[in-house]
Amino acid sequence: MTKLPGNAGVSLLGDKSLEFYRDPVSFCQQRIEKHRSRMFLCRLMNRPTAFICSVQGMRELLCEKSSLFLKDPTDLMTNMYGDTIVTTNGEEACLLRLSLTSHFTGSCLGSWSDYIASVCERCLKDLSVSGQPESVYTAFKSLGTELVLGLFLNVRAEKQPELFQEISQLCTQHWHGLISAPVNVKVPMWSSGFSIALDARNKLMDIIKDKLENDKEGFVGSLGSLPLPDSSSAAQHLLLFISALIPKALASLLNSFTLALGGNGQEKARRQAAEDPDYLCRVLLEVQRLWPPFIGGRRIADQDSTLMGFHVPKDFGVIYISHAVHRDPEVFQEPDAFLPERWSGRNEGHEHFLCSFGNGPRSCIGAKLTNVFLKMSSLHLFVSGCLHFPPVIRRRAALFPLVTMEMRSTCKYLSTLAKAAR
Template sequence: MSKLPGNAGVSVLGDKSLEFYRDPVSFCRQRIEKHHSRVFQCRLLNRPTAFICSVQGMRELLCEKSNLFLKDPTDLMTNMYGDTIVTTNGEEACLLRLSLTSLFTGSCLESSTDYIDSVSDRCLKDLSNSGEPVCAYSAFKRLGTELVLGLFLNVRAEEQPELYQEIAQLCTQHWHGLISAPVNVKVPLWSSGFSTALDARDKLMDIIKDKLENDKHGFVGSLASLPLPDSSSASQHLLLFISALIPKALSSLLTSFTLALSGNEQMRQQALEEPDFLHRVLLEVQRLWPPFIGGRRLADQDATLAGFLVPKNHGVIYVSHSVHRDPEVFHEPDSFLPERWSGRNAGQEHLLCSFGNGPRGCIGTKLTDVFLKEACMYLLKHYDWCLDPPSQDLEYKWLPVSRPANTPTISFTRLDPTRSDRSKTS
């Protein structure tokens, strides 16, 4: 057992939160090089914090020793969403997972496919119509928003356009509460971002409660019938499921997918013809460009991670970008190599943590996988694409969701419709 490398600093003055949130990737890279360790400590959110940038440390934190590291009850997610499967701990979290799992698996998952297909067609069919390069990220975010509001809230853009637009706008305002200073201030003609987010949350909850009372079909009806701990739990979870988190994650991954395959017709054709290869491409996209930077826990007692002592009450943050580039596990960690998932890393999807891992991993991972594959297959069947202009700054920003800091523009060219037919029979 070794002491954590680095220095936890002194209260307030030694805090490195601004430096971390400004550029978490550079922050971790510099300290990994300085300490010659993928586990180190700094002061974050004015708490001594262990940073986990190795696969071994991540697996211990999220899987083998998950009961020793708890979600922070003062986390901003609790303020914005209440007690949900994401924010609770212990037995309550386990019971919520048991109750909610059925909504994201089996027949519920299968029944979503037709709607996912129809939304993909409606949102992506016009990418080439203007003849001009488009901001793919915006198109993908619209796709994600339509999917989420249609599947989870029974509000479909083509059937209730005004209500859809109202909810989409409120979800965006609510999301900004997660990236604003938690200061609830209102004065004439001005409100803080956090205050605006709380107002949006209250309006969304009114809509959600009305839906839960009056809609008896689909996801809303199924959620309302589940054995949940109290009367507010269904509405709080529905607020979580329709939040901007999922559309932003989808648009992040779809943007990275289109950039990774931009101009590479051979790889796109192989992904179209071979579902297993498409799966490997998406694993590699997720590995290199995880939509979320990671997650945070608190040590409930003295424990070890990757051989280092983590004292009780220390914060612990796993950094997905760094974990996914652990050279002990991923050869040529900075290279886009889908073939690694049929070779050296075959069967090791469980070593990724884009959506968490272990018993507290994202409950909607399978549904997200269906979303992604359907959207990617639509793009592969109907378009060629390339960066336009060819030279663009694709440097990523990693918070609050990963994507190029300067939104890239892409030219899509509609394919001969017989091409996909030929690929099916070849």
């Protein structure tokens, strides 16, 4: 076994979380070049952590050795959502996946198509006629919010506008608290962001429990018949499914799609994508490859193991970086170029080399739903003519609209501790 290149530094003061969060792309690229390796060691979230930036390492971690690297049971996702399919490990995670997967495939998925199409048409039809610059990310986020609240909670914006707005605002408060320092403080006239998030979660749970008790239609009605581990599991999963996390991820991908195909120089690509469903799929794969909506995923080594031939001791953290994995030159030639045709050539059938929504036995159960939504919304953007106009937005410098919640909040927390230590 080979020792990991790099070093974990000293506890707390040697932590690189702040540097990593400020610019994840440069952080990883500099160390890949320094160590001449797409796997290296740093201290992240005050834990020695192996960074994986290659397809091979990602596949080993998430597929071949997924049982050896577990979700962290102490992270903020568990704090804010409870025991869900995202946060549990072992047999419990497998049982939850078996129970919920049927609701995201087959006839259930097909039954949602009409609603998805109607939401896309209503939310996107005015983008091209206002005559003013539009924040398309905001529009796409609103579109995603309508999608998740309508599909998972039976709350439709056009039928229950007040309840829809209340839930949307609570979801936003919940999200913003998740990405703040995990400090629960309340004093007269002020509450910490995390405290506000906990209050928002409690209010959302009250709404969700009322829905579960009184609404017997659609997705929310069907959860009662599933073999879930306890009475709170259905409510916790609904909280996860309506979270601001999903609309932000969908908005990120549509935002990147708009930037990739918008403007006068992309007429041919737009026309081909609008007329050829296979080419549209390749475009969406390339958008997902170049601009993944999540920074990656984190695991904890449950025992001594190896990844890419490097020794990973028990209790080390391991994080795969989607942006770097998707630009692995061993797999993707011209890794920084937008080339949809690669998916009908050298990389045909290599969709399993992407990890935007995880990979292996713990991949996102909603990936097929996401794909349906992206295809429908893309086609509505073609029909509306929105993409004929030059994009008026700029991609964020770090390329990651989202990060894992526990990472961002811990970065801020570590910054406070480091200042105190100095």
